[in-house]
Amino acid sequence: MFQKPYLILITLLLTMPLTACGGGSQTSETTPANTSRLDTIKQRGSLICGVNGEVPGFSFVDENGQYSGLDVDVCRAIAAALFDDPEKVEYRKLSAQERFPAVQSGEVDVLNRNTTWTISRDTTNGMEFAPTIFYDGQGIMVTTASGVTDMAGLAGKSICVLAGTTTEQNLADQMQKIGVADYNPVTFEDVDALYAAYQEGRCEGVTADRSQLVARRSILPNRNDHAILNVVLSKEPLGPAVKNNDSGWFDAVKWITFSLIQAEEFGITKENLATFENSEDPNIRRFLGLDDKLGEGMGLPNDFAARIVKHVGNYGEIYERNIGQPLGLDRGPNKLWTEGGLLYSPPFR
Numbered sequence: 001m002f003q004k005p006y007l008i009l010i011t012l013l014l015t016m017p018l019t020a021c022g023g024g025s026q027t028s029e030t031t032p033a034n035t036s037r038l039d040t041i042k043q044r045g046s047l048i049c050g051v052n053g054e055v056p057g058f059s060f061v062d063e064n065g066q067y068s069g070l071d072v073d074v075c076r077a078i079a080a081a082l083f084d085d086p087e088k089v090e091y092r093k094l095s096a097q098e099r100f101p102a103v104q105s106g107e108v109d110v111l112n113r114n115t116t117w118t119i120s121r122d123t124t125n126g127m128e129f130a131p132t133i134f135y136d137g138q139g140i141m142v143t144t145a146s147g148v149t150d151m152a153g154l155a156g157k158s159i160c161v162l163a164g165t166t167t168e169q170n171l172a173d174q175m176q177k178i179g180v181a182d183y184n185p186v187t188f189e190d191v192d193a194l195y196a197a198y199q200e201g202r203c204e205g206v207t208a209d210r211s212q213l214v215a216r217r218s219i220l221p222n223r224n225d226h227a228i229l230n231v232v233l234s235k236e237p238l239g240p241a242v243k244n245n246d247s248g249w250f251d252a253v254k255w256i257t258f259s260l261i262q263a264e265e266f267g268i269t270k271e272n273l274a275t276f277e278n279s280e281d282p283n284i285r286r287f288l289g290l291d292d293k294l295g296e297g298m299g300l301p302n303d304f305a306a307r308i309v310k311h312v313g314n315y316g317e318i319y320e321r322n323i324g325q326p327l328g329l330d331r332g333p334n335k336l337w338t339e340g341g342l343l344y345s346p347p348f349r
Helices: 004-015 037-044 070-083 099-105 166-177 191-199 210-217 247-266 282-287 304-311 315-327
Strands: 047-051 059-061 089-093 127-129 134-136 138-143 158-162 184-188 205-209 226-228 236-238 241-243
Touching: 037 247, 047 070, 047 099, 059 070, 059 089, 070 089, 070 247, 070 304, 070 315, 099 241, 134 210, 138 166, 138 210, 158 166, 158 191, 166 184, 166 205, 184 191, 191 205, 205 210, 210 226, 210 315, 241 247, 247 282, 247 304, 247 315
Parallel strands: 047 089, 158 184, 158 205
Antiparallel strands: 127 241, 134 236, 138 205, 138 226
């Protein structure tokens, strides 16, 4: 028979709470089994959104702590749909290494951090990607003083690259493809540190998504001293992502994102939204929640799309506000499918 001390020890071991290794400054939040994250968010009364915070036009925080950008406005659209208030968002700045663990641990509800949809991230990383909100491609920016005009010219040169991203592997693949083996990749874990090193001359070139390069060049002291090479190294579909195996929350994020695209296709904007309230088009009436109950089917208010347009606008408005006007970046593949682009929403019916 066990002696009494052994019985006490076993009892203590069995009753101790199980804890995970590792830590962090942010508190993680778990969702009970058989409960969607959507229910947790609604009970909390606010959305926690993981962003970059260092890329103008996409997610950038100014000296006053104000966030702005395309990614930020998608977070605001989700909050508008849920709470009729786009400001009910708490932003978490995440590094490339922190972003996926933050979703898995429950630290954030949704990740909207210029993250590329790839097969490994969709499967082995346990992520679920909502519709793409920006079709991009990887590029390379160089100093004009370097004399580099193509990728072959990077032989023997140093290239700044962000660690833990698709850009690191894409660069290696392309260099191997063109037979350049003697380049020097210099990796950084922080976006600001990456561009600071490039600006200081530690690298002749820097590689990232082309849109990010355009955005960062716009705030360099001597922007005309830098050129973006006419090369595209990869496909980079960027969009929101949530934790896998939660169809309720995924459906909500997915259709909220599609709402931005569909609103633009219908021609519904922040300014003219009220004029559609008397529309006789059954498709528009369903979309705005005037008829049917499409929202209730996924735990959202039936007028969730109308709330989004009222507070944030449609996709075209968001793009122009954050990227088109300030950065001068043409929409290209980010136009609606009706205009030759790739943005397309399934029917709201």
